[in-house]
Amino acid sequence: MQPPIIILMNTQLGENIGMCARAMLNCGLDQLRLINPRDGWPNKSATATAADADQVIDSTQCFNTLEEAISDCHQLYAATARPRSRQIPALPVFDAIGRILALSETDNEQQSAILFGPEASGLDNESLSRADALIHFPMNPKFNSLNLAQAVLLFGWEWMRLQSKTSNTQSDNRPLPDNPASKNDLIAFLDRLEVELDTGGFFLTPELRPDAIRNLRAIFNRATPSEQELRMLHGVITALKTHRP
């Protein structure tokens, strides 16, 4: 089984990256990816607060875009304090991990990733639109703002706890495809769809375009198509285009 990758997007403080690395290793997670950390990478403050979690810090990968960071992943979960989207399913952390474990049972090579946003603002809608599901941590509703490393720790803790008692994990009854396509392939499909829709005059106004695109992404993320299904969906576009009215 592939343990989930932790992805930190636009993190401001190196200290927080280090604290996340430490919390990850506490829970047996060691694959960390960064997207445009504000203070650059490598970062001395991160090394200091990582408290000897060197194996995480030394192997951390740095990317310029979310799309690059998730290109070899098959499932993306985005952590949010309050699930805001109507298009993307929102799961308590327990259920999200149940889904990850269920998927890895059917295919050992499936890679999941968990995305955490910047300290102050959280993830923007554009990034959320790449996620298969939103994860939230059911905290005290009157005081639910978690520090970044605390959120990463709770994810790792639940991962460790639920993985160790696989017999007891909550099952998500939603059927999953055997072999979800990589994010890279899914993004390529969605990019192609957007181009074709532009050509076909789908987007009535430029203002409505971003929302419409987020909605479309949500539908196909939710479906989690397999590689074979993705090839079929490409075929659907091609067939519809060659339609003679």
Add this chain to the structure above:
Amino acid sequence: MQPPIIILMNTQLGENIGMCARAMLNCGLDQLRLINPRDGWPNKSATATAADADQVIDSTQCFNTLEEAISDCHQLYAATARPRSRQIPALPVFDAIGRILALSETDNEQQSAILFGPEASGLDNESLSRADALIHFPMNPKFNSLNLAQAVLLFGWEWMRLQSKTSNTQSDNRPLPDNPASKNDLIAFLDRLEVELDTGGFFLTPELRPDAIRNLRAIFNRATPSEQELRMLHGVITALKTHRP
């Protein structure tokens, strides 16, 4: 039921006390006691890192000795990274909370407290000897040293989780869009898609057609589109059809 009191003994950094207060309130715990914090109390650094957990900071009580701090408590659990004692039972955090919950069921007025030692050294043997049981957090055995506030957070998280588990039966949290389209509308969409694909020459042979149709249906069933999303998908077909190569 009385929620457990958190007791921090000989804490060095005010920052850590503040982080503990924040983590406590995240989990609905608000009674914090300190025993001889190194930098005194009240402490500005603690207030800064508490991030508006004012109700915890403002009501924090400060004591000179462990004995005074626990005088009105009925059960004391001491957190340790590695249970070292042969005389005192050592429990994983889950089991300790199970005991606390069981006790409070028999007597509503029972007060439990959880004791955490100083950052660097942990609790001394004299203090451990006051405990009814030791609590430990099952972490990665190769990297199990938790930051103080992280340990407090994990206790609070498990308290919240196990407490709500005893009162609620687990619900089915299967994610669904707000307003799934009726099966009728979904079938109508799929029927239209099939017709359009026939016209576009999608199905290479009549023999392959039934399988391909089942696959397409599976993708869109899995996505469980809402009414609005279904209208959008109809628009996608229309736009692709009017495409001019």
